[in-house]
Amino acid sequence: MRNALQNSAAMAESSAQKQTGADPLDAGRHGEATREFENFLHARIVGQDSAIDAVTEMFQMFLVGMNPPDRPVGNLLFLGPTGSGKTYVVEVAAEALFGNRHAFLKIDCAEFQESHEIAKLIGSPPGYVGHGETQPVLTQEALNRWHTEKLKLSLLLLDEIEKASAALWQLLLGVLDKGSLTLGSNRQVDLSQTLIFMTSNLGAADMSGLIEGGMGFVAHPTAVDASLDEKIRRTAEEAARRKFSPEFMNRLDKIVVFNTLRPQHLEQVLELELAKVQQRITQAAGPTHFTFRCSPEVKQWLLREGTDPRYGARHLRRVIERSIVYALANLVATSQVITGDRIHINLNPDGTLEFIKAAVAASSNAAVG
Amino acid sequence: MKAVLFVDDNEVLCRLTCDILRMEGYHAVPALNAAEALTAFDMESFDIVITDLRMQGMDGLELARVIHHKKPQVPVILVTAYGPVEGDDIEACLPKEDLFPKLLERIRLCLSEAEAGNVGALNAR
Numbered sequence: 089m090r091n092a093l094q095n096s097a098a099m100a101e102s103s104a105q106k107q108t109g110a111d112p113l114d115a116g117r118h119g120e121a122t123r124e125f126e127n128f129l130h131a132r133i134v135g136q137d138s139a140i141d142a143v144t145e146m147f148q149m150f151l152v153g154m155n156p157p158d159r160p161v162g163n164l165l166f167l168g169p170t171g172s173g174k175t176y177v178v179e180v181a182a183e184a185l186f187g188n189r190h191a192f193l194k195i196d197c198a199e200f201q202e203s204h205e206i207a208k209l210i211g212s213p214p215g216y217v218g219h220g221e222t223q224p225v226l227t228q229e230a231l232n233r234w235h236t237e238k239l240k241l242s243l244l245l246l247d248e249i250e251k252a253s254a255a256l257w258q259l260l261l262g263v264l265d266k267g268s269l270t271l272g273s274n275r276q277v278d279l280s281q282t283l284i285f286m287t288s289n290l291g292a293a294d295m296s297g298l299i300e301g302g303m304g305f306v307a308h309p310t311a312v313d314a315s316l317d318e319k320i321r322r323t324a325e326e327a328a329r330r331k332f333s334p335e336f337m338n339r340l341d342k343i344v345v346f347n348t349l350r351p352q353h354l355e356q357v358l359e360l361e362l363a364k365v366q367q368r369i370t371q372a373a374g375p376t377h378f379t380f381r382c383s384p385e386v387k388q389w390l391l392r393e394g395t396d397p398r399y400g401a402r403h404l405r406r407v408i409e410r411s412i413v414y415a416l417a418n419l420v421a422t423s424q425v426i427t428g429d430r431i432h433i434n435l436n437p438d439g440t441l442e443f444i445k446a447a448v449a450a451s452s453n454a455a456v457g
Numbered sequence: 458m459k460a461v462l463f464v465d466d467n468e469v470l471c472r473l474t475c476d477i478l479r480m481e482g483y484h485a486v487p488a489l490n491a492a493e494a495l496t497a498f499d500m501e502s503f504d505i506v507i508t509d510l511r512m513q514g515m516d517g518l519e520l521a522r523v524i525h526h527k528k529p530q531v532p533v534i535l536v537t538a539y540g541p542v543e544g545d546d547i548e549a550c551l552p553k554e555d556l557f558p559k560l561l562e563r564i565r566l567c568l569s570e571a572e573a574g575n576v577g578a579l580n581a582r
Contacts, residue, residue: 365473368469368472368473368476369469369472369473371472372468372469372471372472372473373468373469377469378469405480406480409476409477409480410558413473413476413477414477414557414558415557416473417470417473417474417477417556417557418553418554418555418556418557420467420469420470420473421467421470421536421538421553421554421556422538422553422554423538
């Protein structure tokens with residue numbers, strides 16, 4: 089978390105201490121709430137430390153009231169290959185802050201590719217078609233929906249920002265700069281308590297080329313290493329600078345390029361995702377839930393089937409969903425699995441998965457609907 | 458994003474199914490009985506409703522009838538472990554033995570039929 093500014097501040101403090109004998113201050117140290125927030129993100133987000141650092145820094149600034157007034161709390165641009173977790177970071181931040189991973193306002197910029205569609209976002213002005221008929225998407229109420237007594241912070245996600253229309257761009261420049269927006273009805277929306285995330289797949293084709301090993305007679309996925317991440321970072325940033333105006337780039341507090349997930353990251357993602365499936369079952373069924381356990385061979389199989397550098401963790405999640413969750417849902421639907429059961433999932437020699445009930449629950453009189 | 462209301466008194470199934478639906482790109486809302494489903498239905502706009510047949514209180518067929526009365530354009534899929542059921546208020550009936558992935562295929566089909574204004578065309582299937 090220490091950047092150059094913090095390091096120089098620490099060096100200056102150290103030198104001051106030599107002169108005065110005072111204890112040095114650690115400008116990089118986080119308060120209790122920020123540490124908890126950061127730990128929450130680290131426990132759930134794999135391989136994207138720079139994104140965690142950026143979000144944590146903004147949150148810390150907000151908590152201590154150091155974010156600039158009359159501007160959003162932070163304007164973050166997330167770039168990177170698909171499936172690297174750009175939207176996921178926002179979801180986890182929302183879960184950390186509000187206990188709900190959907191506690192943010194998401195605007196899919198692909199839905200506003202035509203300039204006239206901006207009315208859906210801010211409402212039609214008086215005298216125009218649709219005025220007063222449809223509720224605008226970006227309202228103060230929608231932004232503040234998740235505010236709590238203790239935390240008056242809103243999260244706004246502008247997804248696939250590169251697909252925004254010219255009219256949306258104009259609107260965004262004002263929002264990013266002044267932290268306010270005028271709706272069609274002339275009402276003002278205050279975004280000075282809002283952390284704005286923008287995601288983009290810009291450079292995706294070039295990034296895929298890098299990941300797949302570029303042109304050649306034998307196309308094979310490139311090994312994921314630090315130099316590949318550096319190439320992807322440069323590719324994404326160059327694509328962003330080509331596409332976005334300097335006015336837009338100047339309004340960003342931070343650009344984060346997401347790393348391609350390495351095999352060890354995917355192993356961690358696999359464990360997290362399997363734990364999440366178990367957690368869903370536990371939350372739904374209470375303390376007498378059924379449990380499941382995948383054999384090491386099944387985990388290796390899931391990793392093999394779910395690893396595709398082009399699609400990152402999303403592909404692995406899909407494979408887990410289709411091979412484990414579909415089957416568990418079918419077993420629950422037919423009451424073959426009930427509370428108290430322990431399910432072992434093994435790999436058959438023919439590559440199919442086998443679900444075995446390791447312990448039969450005492451009560452097996454669950455009703456079938 | 459299409460909105461799906463999933464109704465089943467088995468909470469684990471409800472939760473797992475809604476997670477699968479979200480993974481497939483739907484806005485999925487769970488309801489554990491017909492009363493909860495009707496409250497949700499009145500508060501939000503849904504593109505499709507999937508309901509279990511046998512539930513405490515109002516059953517799935519009766520729920521389908523009420524929903525059809527409220528919004529005839531919203532298709533209802535019935536899922537059951539008790540053999541095929543037919544009715545004017547349901548678009549399709551799926552056996553629980555083989556819920557996934559068939560349910561997803563049927564949702565896609567029903568939604569595309571509904572978009573084309575053909576709700577009711579699938580009754581015979």
